[in-house]
Amino acid sequence: MTPAPDRLLAMYAGMLRVRLFEERVRELFAGGRIPGFLHTSVGQEAVAVGVCAALRPDDYVLSTHRGHGHLVAKGGSLRGLMAELYGKANGICHGKGGTMHIADASVGYLGANGVLAAGCVLAPGVGLSIKHRRSGQVVVAFFGDGAANRGPFHEGVNLAALWKLPVIFVCENNRWASTSAHALSTAGGSIAARAAGYGIPGESIDGNDVLAVWDAVTQAAARGRRGDGPSLVEAHTIRWVGHFEGDPQAYRSKEEVAAGRRTDPVARLERLLRDAKVLDDAHAQRVRDGIVAEIDDAVAHAEASPLPEPHEALTDLFASYPWRD
Amino acid sequence: MDFGDALNKALREEMRRDPRVFCIGEDIVLGVPFGVTKGLCEEFGPERVLNAPISEAAIVGSAMGAAMTGLVPVVDMHFADFVTCAMDEVANQIAKSRYMFGGQIDCPITLRMPYGIGRSGGGHHSNSVEAWFVNIPGLKLCIPSTPADAYGLLTTAIRDPDPVLVFEHRGLYRVTGEVGDAETLVPLGSADVKRPGRDVTVIATARMVHESLAAARRLAEDGIEVEVVDPRSLVPLDRATLADSVRRTHRVVIAEEGPMRGSTGAWLAWVIMEECFDDLDAPIARVAGPNVPIPFSPPLEAFATPKAEDVEAAVRQVVK
Numbered sequence: 204m205t206p207a208p209d210r211l212l213a214m215y216a217g218m219l220r221v222r223l224f225e226e227r228v229r230e231l232f233a234g235g236r237i238p239g240f241l242h243t244s245v246g247q248e249a250v251a252v253g254v255c256a257a258l259r260p261d262d263y264v265l266s267t268h269r270g271h272g273h274l275v276a277k278g279g280s281l282r283g284l285m286a287e288l289y290g291k292a293n294g295i296c297h298g299k300g301g302t303m304h305i306a307d308a309s310v311g312y313l314g315a316n317g318v319l320a321a322g323c324v325l326a327p328g329v330g331l332s333i334k335h336r337r338s339g340q341v342v343v344a345f346f347g348d349g350a351a352n353r354g355p356f357h358e359g360v361n362l363a364a365l366w367k368l369p370v371i372f373v374c375e376n377n378r379w380a381s382t383s384a385h386a387l388s389t390a391g392g393s394i395a396a397r398a399a400g401y402g403i404p405g406e407s408i409d410g411n412d413v414l415a416v417w418d419a420v421t422q423a424a425a426r427g428r429r430g431d432g433p434s435l436v437e438a439h440t441i442r443w444v445g446h447f448e449g450d451p452q453a454y455r456s457k458e459e460v461a462a463g464r465r466t467d468p469v470a471r472l473e474r475l476l477r478d479a480k481v482l483d484d485a486h487a488q489r490v491r492d493g494i495v496a497e498i499d500d501a502v503a504h505a506e507a508s509p510l511p512e513p514h515e516a517l518t519d520l521f522a523s524y525p526w527r528d
Numbered sequence: 529m530d531f532g533d534a535l536n537k538a539l540r541e542e543m544r545r546d547p548r549v550f551c552i553g554e555d556i557v558l559g560v561p562f563g564v565t566k567g568l569c570e571e572f573g574p575e576r577v578l579n580a581p582i583s584e585a586a587i588v589g590s591a592m593g594a595a596m597t598g599l600v601p602v603v604d605m606h607f608a609d610f611v612t613c614a615m616d617e618v619a620n621q622i623a624k625s626r627y628m629f630g631g632q633i634d635c636p637i638t639l640r641m642p643y644g645i646g647r648s649g650g651g652h653h654s655n656s657v658e659a660w661f662v663n664i665p666g667l668k669l670c671i672p673s674t675p676a677d678a679y680g681l682l683t684t685a686i687r688d689p690d691p692v693l694v695f696e697h698r699g700l701y702r703v704t705g706e707v708g709d710a711e712t713l714v715p716l717g718s719a720d721v722k723r724p725g726r727d728v729t730v731i732a733t734a735r736m737v738h739e740s741l742a743a744a745r746r747l748a749e750d751g752i753e754v755e756v757v758d759p760r761s762l763v764p765l766d767r768a769t770l771a772d773s774v775r776r777t778h779r780v781v782i783a784e785e786g787p788m789r790g791s792t793g794a795w796l797a798w799v800i801m802e803e804c805f806d807d808l809d810a811p812i813a814r815v816a817g818p819n820v821p822i823p824f825s826p827p828l829e830a831f832a833t834p835k836a837e838d839v840e841a842a843v844r845q846v847v848k
Contacts (some may be wrong), residue, residue, distance in 0.1 A: 263597065265593075294630070295629075295630065295632075296628060296629050296630035296632070297630035297631070298630075299627055299628050299629075299630050300628040300629055300630065304624075304628040304629070305629075306625075306628075306629035306632055306633060307632075308629070308632045308633055313593075313596055313597070313633070314625070314628075314629060314633075316621075317620070318616055318620055318621070321589070321616065321617075321620070321621060323589075324585050324586045324588075324589025324590060324593075324617060325589050325590065325592055325593035325596070325621065326590075326593060327586060327589075327590040327593060328589065328590030328591055328592060328593025328594035328595070328596075328597075328599075328601070329593040329594065329596070329597050330590075330593070331550075331578075331590060331593070331594045331599065332593070332594045332597040332598050332599045333597070335548075335550075335575075335594075335598075335599060336598070342593075354585060355585045355586070355589065355616075355617075358583040358585045358586035358589075359585075359586050359589065359590075361581060361583060361586070362580070362581065362583060362586040362590060365581065366578075518631075519626060519627050519630055519631040520626065520627045520665060520666055521626070521666075521668075521690045522626070522634065522688075522689035522690055523689075526764065527764065527765075527767070528763065528764065528765060
């Protein structure tokens with residue numbers, strides 16, 4: 204199954220938006236504009252965009268510590284996201300979350316997460332409420348290959364499978380659990396194969412091919428909406444950058460990143476669109492200029508936004524105030 | 529009505545009132561082991577009384593996922609000790625979601641925490657775990673001692689838009705008392721004077737309220753009038769009622785079941801010092817468990833269990 208040309212163009216623009224956003228964020232971090240522990244998803248854009256392109260706007264996403272791309276792909280406001288990364292008062296989370304703990308409920312993005320596999324146990328509950336409302340939505344739980352070795356992954360998949368909940372577990376296998384190689388941390392090798400133990404479909408795909416991701420998640424979403432239960436998709440990809448910004452990456456060879464660049468998911472779709480005469484130089488430039496303008500606007504907004512008043516550290520804990528311990 | 533039935537009544541009424549309310553936990557269809565959820569599945573069906581696999585992280589985590597997207601879960605922790613298997617979900621996820629997300633997301637979860645010492649439960653089924661959660665901002669904590677309070681606090685907890693942990697001492701489930709027919713809610717942050725007295729204030733929670741009342745009856749025979757104050761919720765805390773009592777009696781004993789070190793009672797002692805240090809005529813005395821895991825053998829368990837005689841001794845010490 205191949206999506207229509209306008210959808211392919213949207214995926215191309217989506218991946219380029221994630222790529223350019225993350226690259227800008229890296230520069231801003233290096234320049235001291237953004238505080239915190241930053242994990243970017245450069246190189247992994249096809250997973251974020253392929254998944255979100257297969258979803259409805261009202262579907263939910265649970266993300267990870269490497270989550271900016273998921274939120275951008277889900278349609279989150281670049282202004283709100285950038286201001287949050289800056290720790291500004293008008294960030295989506297008023298500066299209380301920051302890079303690893305952002306949510307944007309307006310687009311169904313139920314939170315990045317600083318704890319690996321945390322979303323795998325939240326997802327069945329989102330599935331329960333979808334089932335209760337009979338809304339036909341689905342929820343995606345993103346997690347990494349490292350997270351697949353935590354208990355909550357297994358508990359969450361078991362529960363979702365047992366109760367046939369509309370959950371799609373999407374593993375972004377970028378080969379590295381922080382600095383530990385996949386082969387040295389994951390028994391059995393395949394995460395997709397673990398699905399069989401829970402009696403659900405598990406598919407291993409090329410996560411640098413946005414169409415393969417889109418296709419797998421389209422099928423998984425249809426299955427979830429039919430009431431047939433969860434699916435697991437293992438998308439193999441390569442992160443071009445360190446685990447965190449500033450990671451010297453002594454644990455891997457330069458060749459791995461070079462291989463990643465050769466399978467660049469953005470360039471790959473661009474070639475396909477050019478070959479199909481859907482995209483030419485002028486069009487590609489317009490797309491890029493538009494995205495750069497959006498990012499420039501988000502940065503200008505974040506730069507101009509105020510920092511939170513320090514005493515705001517005491518708000519948002521509970522639904523109502525005044526509060527005294 | 530007994531304490532367990534009062535909790536059952538609260539669950540049943542809230543599930544009738546609000547179709548978003550559902551229960552999730554291990555063995556809850558049969559209501560094993562304490563009977564609190566007995567009969568709910570017959571009335572509300574298996575879609576609202578979810579018998580979960582033994583997957584504490586998935587039970588608590590999925591309760592949060594459901595709460596974030598419009599449902600109102602009530603989790604039965606089976607034994608509160610097992611919350612360690614879902615500690616990330618409680619401490620990192622549930623407690624922080626509203627705050628970290630800048631108030632965007634409601635998290636109306638109730639965690640029912642059957643806890644406490646007794647009947648040789650041993651080290652993994654007997655702990656008083658409430659102090660762990662006092663140290664986690666973002667959670668509300670209540671701890672009833674009577675059937676009426678159990679009913680009123682659980683009802684309030686379910687209706688609260690934030691996560692609330694209800695600590696149910698398993699030694700109290702068969703304690704009986706009046707529970708009115710009318711809906712009598714107990715607000716969070718509302719302490720209750722369980723016995724008035726002019727000489728010493730005993731601040732006690734859950735089972736220790738009953739031990740303190742027994743001590744107060746004995747002490748009254750010697751002319752010592754003890755006021756027993758039950759905070760009923762630890763977060764938020766009704767500082768005013770505690771301080772008002774201490775300002776009248778000038779002497780304080782704080783009684784709890786968990787270990788002495790780094791505990792709820794240690795925190796309450798600090799609150800009393802902060803609120804009314806100048807009113808104290810004696811150092812604050814504390815009754816708590818020893819700093820050991822709960823042992824199995826009956827004489828060892830009995831030794832590790834704070835009792836009325838410990839409260840009595842502490843009161844005699846502060847009136848000396």
